Amino acid sequence: GENVEQHPSTLSVQEGDSAVIKCTYSDSASNYFPWYKQELGKRPQLIIDIRSNVGEKKDQRIAVTLNKTAKHFSLHITETQPEDSAVYFCAASMRYNTDKLIFGTGTRLQVFP
Amino acid sequence: DVKVTQSSRYLVKRTGEKVFLECVQDMDHENMFWYRQDPGLGLRLIYFSYDVKMKEKGDIPEGYSVSREKKERFSLILESASTNQTSMYLCASRRQGDFNEQFFGPGTRLTVL
Numbered sequence: 239g240e241n242v243e244q245h246p247s248t249l250s251v252q253e254g255d256s257a258v259i260k261c262t263y264s265d266s267a268s269n270y271f272p273w274y275k276q277e278l279g280k281r282p283q284l285i286i287d288i289r290s291n292v293g294e295k296k297d298q299r300i301a302v303t304l305n306k307t308a309k310h311f312s313l314h315i316t317e318t319q320p321e322d323s324a325v326y327f328c329a330a331s332m333r334y335n336t337d338k339l340i341f342g343t344g345t346r347l348q349v350f351p
Numbered sequence: 352d353v354k355v356t357q358s359s360r361y362l363v364k365r366t367g368e369k370v371f372l373e374c375v376q377d378m379d380h381e382n383m384f385w386y387r388q389d390p391g392l393g394l395r396l397i398y399f400s401y402d403v404k405m406k407e408k409g410d411i412p413e414g415y416s417v418s419r420e421k422k423e424r425f426s427l428i429l430e431s432a433s434t435n436q437t438s439m440y441l442c443a444s445r446r447q448g449d450f451n452e453q454f455f456g457p458g459t460r461l462t463v464l
Contacts, residue, residue, distance in 0.1 A: 247391065269449070270449065270450050272452070272453075274455075281355075281441070281455040281456060281457050281458060282394070282455045283455070284453070287450070336449050337382050337445070337447065337448075338384075338396065341394040342393055343391060343393035344391075344393050
């Protein structure tokens with residue numbers, strides 16, 4: 239079946255360093271790839287997304303890249319800050335029902351001051 | 352501002368009880384979802400509703416049922432709660448159509464004793 243693999247499961251960085259989270263999807267027909275951030279005790283919230291006709295998208299310190307040939311996409315956070323500490327989930331739309339998403343297993347990012 | 356609310360933040364039930372989890376959204380969204388969140392497993396889809404009275408099984412529907420009698424409300428029902436259903440349950444909603452964001456509720460942490 240369709241699935242999304244996400245790595246690493248945990249990531250620790252020093253404040254100011256960059257962080258990269260990678261996801262691989264199985265369905266070449268997936269065309270929408272959102273990233274959600276979930277702070278401790280809070281709901282997941284969309285932070286950035288990318289469509290399959292775009293290779294890269296940036297929003298201030300965060301960026302997402304998509305490689306359709308390799309079927310993987312990555313979240314890049316530059317100049318990390320303690321408030322970036324959270325669990326990050328990637329997701330991909332499903333082939334036969336683009337209303338639904340398949341989520342990765344999550345990455346716990348810790349940014350140390 | 353989209354608002355998705357869930358009836359309880361914390362719930363404790365006994366094995367064998369029938370449990371109702373309620374989700375309400377105020378943005379006239381067609382699509383609603385119930386997910387289960389467990390450490391290391393990410394967000395797994397239990398059930399999905401396209402619109403009123405329409406539902407579709409997700410990846411892990413066993414032991415659950417749903418009801419969507421009104422557009423704004425999507426209920427998850429545990430027919431006979433079991434200890435392996437102890438988890439965080441997240442509801443989400445979105446407007447029908449490609450590339451639309453899913454908005455999550457705050458979650459219900461259910462403990463089955």
